[in-house]
Amino acid sequence: MAAPPAPLSGQDVGSFAYLTIKDRIPQILTKAIDTLHRHKSEFFEKHGEEGMEAEKKAISLLSKLRNELQTDKPIIPLVEKFVDTDIWNQYLEYQQSLLNESDGKPRWFHSPWLFVECYMYRRIHEAIIQSPPIDDFDVFKESKDQNFFESQESIIALCTHLQQLLRAVEDLEENQLKNEFFKLLQISLWGNKCDLSLSGGESSSQKTNVINSLEDLKPFILVDDTEHLWTLLSNCKKTREKASVVRVDIVLDNSGFELVTDLILANFLLSSKLATEIHFYGKTIPWFVSDTTVHDFNWLIEQVKHSNHKWVSTCGADWESLIKTGRWVYHDHIFWTLPHEYCAMSQVAPDLYTELQKAHLILFKGDLNYRKLTGDRKWEFSVPFHQALNGFHPAPLCSIRTLKAEIQVGLQPGQGEQLMASEPDWLTAGKYGVFQYDGPL
Ligand SMILES: O=P(O)(O)OC[C@H]1O[C@](O)(CO)[C@@H](O)[C@@H]1O
Numbered sequence: 001m002a003a004p005p006a007p008l009s010g011q012d013v014g015s016f017a018y019l020t021i022k023d024r025i026p027q028i029l030t031k032a033i034d035t036l037h038r039h040k041s042e043f044f045e046k047h048g049e050e051g052m053e054a055e056k057k058a059i060s061l062l063s064k065l066r067n068e069l070q071t072d073k074p075i076i077p078l079v080e081k082f083v084d085t086d087i088w089n090q091y092l093e094y095q096q097s098l099l100n101e102s103d104g105k106p107r108w109f110h111s112p113w114l115f116v117e118c119y120m121y122r123r124i125h126e127a128i129i130q131s132p133p134i135d136d137f138d139v140f141k142e143s144k145d146q147n148f149f150e151s152q153e154s155i156i157a158l159c160t161h162l163q164q165l166l167r168a169v170e171d172l173e174e175n176q177l178k179n180e181f182f183k184l185l186q187i188s189l190w191g192n193k194c195d196l197s198l199s200g201g202e203s204s205s206q207k208t209n210v211i212n213s214l215e216d217l218k219p220f221i222l223v224d225d226t227e228h229l230w231t232l233l234s235n236c237k238k239t240r241e242k243a244s245v246v247r248v249d250i251v252l253d254n255s256g257f258e259l260v261t262d263l264i265l266a267n268f269l270l271s272s273k274l275a276t277e278i279h280f281y282g283k284t285i286p287w288f289v290s291d292t293t294v295h296d297f298n299w300l301i302e303q304v305k306h307s308n309h310k311w312v313s314t315c316g317a318d319w320e321s322l323i324k325t326g327r328w329v330y331h332d333h334i335f336w337t338l339p340h341e342y343c344a345m346s347q348v349a350p351d352l353y354t355e356l357q358k359a360h361l362i363l364f365k366g367d368l369n370y371r372k373l374t375g376d377r378k379w380e381f382s383v384p385f386h387q388a389l390n391g392f393h394p395a396p397l398c399s400i401r402t403l404k405a406e407i408q409v410g411l412q413p414g415q416g417e418q419l420m421a422s423e424p425d426w427l428t429a430g431k432y433g434v435f436q437y438d439g440p441l
């Protein structure tokens, strides 16, 4: 088989990758510095002088990082000992080994975009863990929480919708159940518009009731494999023996509104008996601004539970008990915050690969997951999704993603070219979405 194409990179001046490294990432760093500044008195109250010193240290490390990036300095090894430090430094050596020139060093604007962007978030984490006693501070927490609070109206609408649906779910005809499944999948797809990395950390919440917009948004779904998901899960439901498990795994993306849409979908999957267990995967460290950590996951469920809206708090109480009874399981794994493409998972994280193999279906949420599934490479638009996965087939899987990076595969011949001519920013504005399935049909 031919070698996969080159990765996207900041070398391509004017590309989205280039503009992200040049503008968006420094903006995110500046915002992180500003957040630390604003928490100065809180650090003082909690830790006294030591807290103030730590804040200064973290800020100086982040300023140094921003300078390295803006002057395109070589990417340097991580220094602070952490569970994944050695793997990161080995990966850096591997990137170095790919460069032809003997003195060539990986650099911000020359190395693969996926690598440098992940590295930037890992360096933010390094700056924080190098600054005890504030070494558990999440510089993005505030924006994630703000996204949740700003989306209250939509969250109320979704929770109300779910609770009404659950009261009728037993009596629904097959076709009605299928329509409800499709609706909740679409809500989860459009929930992915709300990431905070694309907006440079600025607010990006869901202010209108997305349920009412689903029909209008349908033309923007470029690949829709949801029929395959229905066939797969409804067959599992029909053929499953009593007491056997049907497991759906969800590789989460953003906290806040998007996470609510994912939990609503997960709740429906259990109540409709399309699945019997849901496994979630989040990030072990703050990542791409809005990605879900275990703290965000627990915090959000707690908030939902304590809402003073009846249907919202009912959702929260139900979700808490699903976790307690083990029908929802949350997993952490460092692989999700490494720079590797997913085709390397079976080598780099064989335990995680084995875990995913237990699923009947894996849902990968969001743009970054799509980039890692496809290796963030310059594929032709019409290359089959299966081919771009490059051997990553732990179980039947589906990417649920709004387009926010210059990569898309599995389109009809000419479809990408046509969009390119009519809407130059179709790949990056988050306006279009896909449900892309790979697995037995
Ligand atoms: O939250 P998501 O959907 O993975 O999006 C992450 C965003 O970050 C980016 O890497 C841009 O910095 C894009 O790929 C995408 O816009």
Ligand SMILES: [Mn+2]
Pocket (backbone or CB within 6 Å): 195, 197, 253, 254, 288, 290, 291, 366, 368
């Ligand atoms: Mn994200």
